[in-house]
Amino acid sequence: MNINEIQDQIIEEFAVFGDWMERYEYLIDLGRSLGPFDEKHKTPEYLIEGCQSKVWLYPSFENGIITFSAESDALITRGIVALLVRVFSGRTPAEIVDANIYFIEKIGLRENLSPTRSNGLLAMMKQMRLYALAYKSKQEHS
Amino acid sequence: MQLAKSIEEIRADFPILSTMAHGKPLVYLDNGATTQKPLQVINVMEELYRTTNANVHRGVHYLSDRVSERYEAARETARAFINARSREEIIFTAGTTASINAVAFSFGERYVREGDEILISGMEHHANIVPWQMLCERKRAKLKIIPFSDEGVLDIEAYRTLLTERTRIVAVTHVSNVLGTVNPVKEIVAEAHRHGIPVLVDGAQGIQHGLVDVTDLDCDFYVFSGHKVYGPNGIGVLYGKADMLNELPPYQGGGDMVANVTFEKTTYNVLPFKFEAGTTNFTGAIGLAAALDYLSALGREAVAQREQSLLALATAGLSAIDGIRIYGTAPHKVSVISFLPGTIHQLDAGMILDKMGIAVRTGTHCAQPLMERYGITGNIRASIAFYNTEDEVEALVKGIRRVTEMFV
Known part of the structure; x- marks a missing residue:
């Protein structure tokens, strides 16, 4: 599946929820099921500091594919982190750089990625793109 | 009641x-972040812009006279609300943060030297920490911290030992914005005054919860914001004892704070105007007075x-x-x-x-x-x-x- 197919899949999953409470409960479940994050990567280098919650993002790059693992200290934030990892992880740098992210808005979580919320999520998304750009230019120069 | x-x-x-x-x-x-505004405040501000807008203390004309009168009446309302001795002790500022910065600058310029100490508490809002840190950096002074208990009570014994011959000023919050603790500021002031040390009280979370009597507290400065006491944004008060304010240099230069300006030498206006450079937020001040009146009437x-x-x-x-x-x-x-x-x-x-x-x-x-x-x-x-x-x-x-x- 490409990035847009995954986004459409997420939109479909969220479409079954009647109200915000169900959506948030689902996000909490997603947050709980987010894969483990290696404690040794919980360093300032991989920390994306929000005023309200913290996000850690660790990239690795192998065979032209970027894998992200991520973590947050707040559970709903973690749920959204899980969605972003699902969309962006296991992609080529070019796919990430060219991606148009629309699912957040469609599933009614736009406010969580506003600059004023300061939960680390917007910065996390920017950071994922920056890693992709860096790996892309590395590819082009090697 | x-x-x-x-x-x-x-x-x-x-x-x-x-x-x-x-x-x-x-x-x-x-409400600790900001309070809502009653119609009595909203209406007075709207009415001002509709009927009584002109610059204060500038014109000889009808509107300027009227708004200047109301601005000075607002000062009197604020004076009475905190029971200051005279209206010249009430400086209108942009808010608590602006008031503390003003004192940290002016007081610091006048009285703080290298090696001196500034004493604050461990439960301060950043607004009552950072301006003093900036002062300490400028003057190479030291910031000392009064500790508090798990319950959120200031350690008054520790406070006494932290007052030294190098302490220049004590700045404590009246009420903690997180813990809600009402600090014993009268006792804190009395203790500091025994050593001849002035005290600034951050009243941002104190002013809206009951009676504040600066004459009884005997504090040297008391500061608060309009928006936390049901008034408008961008207006606040710096209360200072007249003797103290007269000793301090102004922290901003501009219109209305001067007596006479030549390119060689400027002399400053008297209190409270010495500390109100530029066109003040007179609509805010009059709105604040409406809020204080509302609380008093309630x-x-x-x-x-x-x-x-x-x-x-x-x-x-x-x-x-x-x-x-x-x-x-x-x-x-x-x-x-x-x-x-x-x-x-x-x-x-x-x-x-x-x-x-x-x-x-x-x-x-x-x-x-x-x-x-x-x-x-x-x-x-x-x-x-x-x-x-x-x-x-x-x-x-x-x-x-x-x-x-x-x-x-």
């Missing part, structure tokens, strides 16, 4: 309280009593929830309650409450050193005003119960 109006009448004075948030009736419990002691009874209800309701941790259990506190439900992150709880229409503050509340003292990254703060209802407090307690169920 009875409020002069019924709760229904009071709520009708604050149109914003009937807002629907996410389809639910708004429960506004973020009965300030009755306001405090009502808030205490709502605080007791909130404390009892929240305490009954398993695993809840309340930060700030001082015997003398205002209607501010900070807490964490179990191990649930404050942001998670705040987001769920928001969807229920309940507005609280989450995070560090601009008091990071305080959070560090408790070893937490932040918490949830409900701050209650007299216009809140028992039902709203119940909604908060029910909301937190729901949150704890969702996150088990």
Whole structure:
């Protein structure tokens, strides 16, 4: 599946929820099921500091594919982190750089990625793109 | 003590309280961040722009005279509200932060030298930390901190030993914006004065909860913001004893603060104008006076009593929830309650409450050193005003119960 197919899949999953409470409960479940994050990567280098919650993002790059693992200290934030990892992880740098992210808005979580919320999520998304750009230019120069 | 109006009448004075948030009736419990404004304030400001707008102290014309009179009447209202001795001791500023910065600069220029000490408490808002740190950096002075107990009570014994011959000023908050603690500022002032040290009291969270009498407190400076006492944004007060203010150099230069300007030498205007450079926020000042009048008419002691009874209800309701941790259990506190439900992150709880229409503050509340003292990254703060209802407090307690169920 490409990035847009995954986004459409997420939109479909969220479409079954009647109200915000169900959506948030689902996000909490997603947050709980987010894969483990290696404690040794919980360093300032991989920390994306929000005023309200913290996000850690660790990239690795192998065979032209970027894998992200991520973590947050707040559970709903973690749920959204899980969605972003699902969309962006296991992609080529070019796919990430060219991606148009629309699912957040469609599933009614736009406010969580506003600059004023300061939960680390917007910065996390920017950071994922920056890693992709860096790996892309590395590819082009090697 | 009875409020002069019924709760229904009071709520009708604050149109914003009937807002629907996410389809639910708004429960506004973020009054520590900013308070809502009654029609009496909104209307006076609108009326000013419609009928009485001109620059103050500048013109000889009809409108300028009228607005200048009302501006000075607002100063008198503020003076009476905090029981200052004279109206020249009331400086209008942009707010608490601006007031503290003004004192830190002017006082620092006049009195602080290398190796001197500035004494603040460990429960200060960043606004009463950073300006003093900046002063200490400029002058190579030292910042000393009064510790406090787990309950949120200042250690007065430690305070006494921290007052030294190098201490130049003490700056403490009247009421902690996180813990709700009402500090014994009268005692703190008396102790400092025994050593000839002046005291600034940060009244940002004190002014709205009852009586403030600066003559009784005998503090040298008392500062507060209009928007936290049901008045407009961008206006605040710096109260200073006249003798002290006369000694300090102005911190901003410009129009109205001068007596005579030549390119060789400028002489300064008298108090309070010496500290009010430029066109002041006169609409804000007149709006603030309307807010203070509103509180006085309602009965300030009755306001405090009502808030205490709502605080007791909130404390009892929240305490009954398993695993809840309340930060700030001082015997003398205002209607501010900070807490964490179990191990649930404050942001998670705040987001769920928001969807229920309940507005609280989450995070560090601009008091990071305080959070560090408790070893937490932040918490949830409900701050209650007299216009809140028992039902709203119940909604908060029910909301937190729901949150704890969702996150088990």
